[in-house]
Structure formats: structure tokens, C-alpha cells
Amino acid sequence: MRVAVLGGGHGCYAAAVEMSEMGHEVWFWRRDAEAFGPVLETGAIRVKDHKGTREVVIAHPTTSLEEAISQAEVVIIPLPATTHENLAEACAPYWKDGQVVFLPPGTLGSLVFAQAARAAGNRADVSFAETGTLPYLVRKHGPAEIVISVYATRLPTGVFPARNAARAIALLQQVYPAVEPIEDALSGGLMNAGPIIHPPLILMNAGPLEHFPAWDIHNEGTQPSIRAVTSALDAERMALREALGYGAPHFPLADHYHAGPQDGEEWMYGYAAHEKLTDSGDWREKIDLQSHRYMVEDTRLGLSMITSIARWAGHEAPLASGLLAMASAITGRDLYAEGRTLERLGIAQLDRAAMTAYLREGI
Numbered sequence: 001m002r003v004a005v006l007g008g009g010h011g012c013y014a015a016a017v018e019m020s021e022m023g024h025e026v027w028f029w030r031r032d033a034e035a036f037g038p039v040l041e042t043g044a045i046r047v048k049d050h051k052g053t054r055e056v057v058i059a060h061p062t063t064s065l066e067e068a069i070s071q072a073e074v075v076i077i078p079l080p081a082t083t084h085e086n087l088a089e090a091c092a093p094y095w096k097d098g099q100v101v102f103l104p105p106g107t108l109g110s111l112v113f114a115q116a117a118r119a120a121g122n123r124a125d126v127s128f129a130e131t132g133t134l135p136y137l138v139r140k141h142g143p144a145e146i147v148i149s150v151y152a153t154r155l156p157t158g159v160f161p162a163r164n165a166a167r168a169i170a171l172l173q174q175v176y177p178a179v180e181p182i183e184d185a186l187s188g189g190l191m192n193a194g195p196i197i198h199p200p201l202i203l204m205n206a207g208p209l210e211h212f213p214a215w216d217i218h219n220e221g222t223q224p225s226i227r228a229v230t231s232a233l234d235a236e237r238m239a240l241r242e243a244l245g246y247g248a249p250h251f252p253l254a255d256h257y258h259a260g261p262q263d264g265e266e267w268m269y270g271y272a273a274h275e276k277l278t279d280s281g282d283w284r285e286k287i288d289l290q291s292h293r294y295m296v297e298d299t300r301l302g303l304s305m306i307t308s309i310a311r312w313a314g315h316e317a318p319l320a321s322g323l324l325a326m327a328s329a330i331t332g333r334d335l336y337a338e339g340r341t342l343e344r345l346g347i348a349q350l351d352r353a354a355m356t357a358y359l360r361e362g363i
């Protein structure tokens with residue numbers, strides 16, 4: 001299949017590698033041409049994973065966004081949600097009928113991309129799909145070198161508009177067999193694990209993060225009282241999903257910590273993912289609480305999304321809104337006002353029936 005991967009992050013390099021190794025013809029676009037230099041020059045990325053270390057050839061690294069999008073049947077955008085508004089505007093003129101765009105993970109980015117296309121006057125019938133996490137645990141180890149610690153085994157995915165779901169999911173399963181269909185994009189947004197795992201980890205580890213030169217929030221930073229808050233926040237997310245009529249499995253974050261089938265269900269990254277992550281040492285880092293994506297993406301956009309959906313549904317989400325208030329105090333910003341809210345998406349006035357129709361039929 002002809003696949004485009006957009007972006008220059010850890011996950012984008014991993015997607016370009018995996019898609020190429022699966023035999024797809026890949027157009028790989030990155031904004032920063034200088035940083036992209038080594039891949040543009042050699043046409044290859046070095047990858048290390050459970051199968052060993054190797055060079056993977058990428059068919060078409062390109063600095064032309066138009067070229068990448070116009071060639072592709074499926075476009076994968078594995079970028080932080082902080083990039084969505086800007087990138088959605090840049091992509092808007094280029095979408096074509098029938099294309100499927102995959103946002104792993106989403107934070108309701110599917111609505112942002114669809115709205116930007118309409119605002120630019122593009123009426124193409126494009127499907128925007130979003131899932132609960134990145135299909136990889138991955139970090140760059142050089143300008144054209146990545147280490148993939150884990151590949152996702154389950155990717156619950158909702159499509160906007162949901163009327164296109166059957167075709168979109170069938171195409172996506174050709175690139176990611178782990179994709180599992182769920183109801184719609186709002187259900188997809190409420191699968192995102194980032195806003196559940198990261199805000200308690202960074203806010204409750206704020207002292208050591210600011211004091212020590214490096215700190216692993218997943219190792220020494222994951223202690224019983226922090227896990228208790230994460231589980232309570234996740235319970236809010238799952239109760240909200242239930243209140244909105246979305247079915248199980250809700251992919252409880254607690255399952256992420258399962259070492260094997262003896263512990264219970266398999267989560268999105270399969271069993272023992274937490275151990276593989278901490279063993280890799282790649283998550284021992286300096287996290288700046290003002291600028292890191294755990295704050296500006298998962299907390300600002302992710303927790304504001306959950307808080308806003310809860311308000312809209314007349315539901316309580318005290319931990320989501322409380323953690324967001326703490327984060328606003330730390331950053332000195334109003335993170336709800338800056339957030340990915342239904343108000344800012346222009347759909348907070350819809351009642352339940354109108355929201356269902358919007359999610360199904362699109363704009």
C-alpha cells in the first residue's frame with residue numbers, strides 16, 4: 001500500500017521503519033529539513049528492536065508535504081497533539097477522497113484535522129481515525145537511529161466520520177493489524193492513555209523532577225500512592241465512557257502493568273511492557289515541567305479534553321479537573337482555557353443526539 005508518515009518525532013521514525021519493513025511504499029515527510037538531512041542523504045534509518053539491529057531503507061523521504069499526502073492511501077501522523085492545529089492547517093488543501101488518516105494517539109485530533117480541511121474549503125471525503133496510544137515505545141538514539149522497546153499489540157481505534165468506519169478500519173488493519181474498531185472518534189479520544197498516566201506521574205514527582213538531573217517517572221517515580229491516583233483518574237475516564245454509552249473493553253491503565261496472562265488482560269502494549277520500558281533506561285530523563293509534552297500535551301490538552309467532556313455530559317471528574325488546576329498553578333497558565341475542549345472545538349452546544357449525528361456523519 002502507498003503510505004505517508006508525517007512528522008519528525010520518535011514515533012514517526014518508528015512508523016516509517018515499520019511500514020517499510022512490512023513492504024508498504026513509504027513517503028516520509030519531516031518539517032525540519034536540516035534535522036532530516038541524514039535520512040534524506042542515505043534514505044535509511046538504523047533500528048534496534050527485539051529482532052536485532054539493522055538498516056531499513058525508506059522509499060521516499062521528502063521535504064514536500066504535498067507530495068507525501070498526494071501519493072498516499074493511508075497517512076499516519078504519530079505526533080503529539082500539540083502539533084495538530086498547525087499541521088492540520090498545513091495539510092488541509094491536500095486531502096483527497098477516500099484517504100484514511102491515522103492519529104496514534106488522538107486527543108480528538110481527528111476533529112481538529114477534519115475541521116481545518118472544511119475551513120480551507122476542502123470537501124474531500126476523508127476518514128480521520130484515532131487510537132489510544134503510539135504503536136511503539138520508542139526513542140531516537142541518533143539523527144537516523146531509533147530503539148523500539150515495544151510494539152503495540154492492541155490499538156482500539158475510532159473513526160471520524162463514523163459512517164466511514166468499516167472501510168477505514170479495513171485499510172488501517174493492512175498497516176496496523178493491531179487496530180480494533182471502537183464506536184467513534186470521541187470513544188477513541190477517551191481511550192488515550194497519555195492523559196491518565198503522565199499527569200499524576202509528573203505532578204506527584206514534581207519535587208524530584210526539579211531537583212535531580214535525571215529521574216525515571218516510570219521506575220523510582222512509580223510508587224503505590226501515585227499508582228492509586230492514576231487508577232482513580234482512570235476510573236473517572238472509564239465511568240465517563242460508560243455514561244456516554246461506550247462499551248468495554250475500556251483498556252484500564254492498570255492492565256499496562258501486567259507481566260503476563262496470570263495477572264489479567266493484555267493492554268495495548270502487550271504483557272511486560274512496563275518492565276521493558278524501565279529496563280531500557282530510555283525514560284530516565286530531565287523533564288521540564290513548563291515545556292515537556294507530558295505537561296503541554298497530556299495534561300493541558302488531554303486532561304482539559306476529559307474535563308470538558310465530563311462537564312458536557314453532566315458528569316463528575318474531580319481528579320481530572322483537580323490535576324489540571326495543579327498544573328495551571330505550576331505553569332502559571334490557564335490550561336483549561338488553552339485546552340482541547342468541546343468549547344474550543346465548537347461542539348459544546350450539541351445535545352447528545354446531535355453529538356452522535358455529528359460523530360457519525362461528519363461536518
Ligand SMILES: NC(=O)C1=CN([C@@H]2O[C@H](COP(=O)(O)OP(=O)(O)OC[C@H]3O[C@@H](n4cnc5c(N)ncnc54)[C@H](OP(=O)(O)O)[C@@H]3O)[C@@H](O)[C@H]2O)C=CC1
Nearest residue numbers: 008009010011031032078079080081083086087134137138
Ligand atoms: N515515544 C513514545 O514512546 C510514546 C509516545 N506516545 C505519544 O505518541 C505521540 C508521539 O510521541 P513522540 O514520537 O515521542 O513525539 P516527539 O516529541 O518525538 O515529537 C516531536 C516532533 O514533533 C514535530 N513537530 C512539532 N510541531 C510540528 C508541526 N507544527 N508540524 C509538524 N511537525 C511538528 C517535530 O518535528 P521537527 O523536528 O521536524 O520540527 C518533532 O520532531 C505523542 O502523542 C506521545 O504522547 C505514547 C506512548 C509512547
Ligand SMILES: CC(C)(CO)C(=O)C(=O)O
Nearest residue numbers: 137194197198218277283
Ligand atoms: C511510554 C509511555 C506509555 C509512558 O511514558 C508514553 O506514553 C510515553 O513515553 O510517551
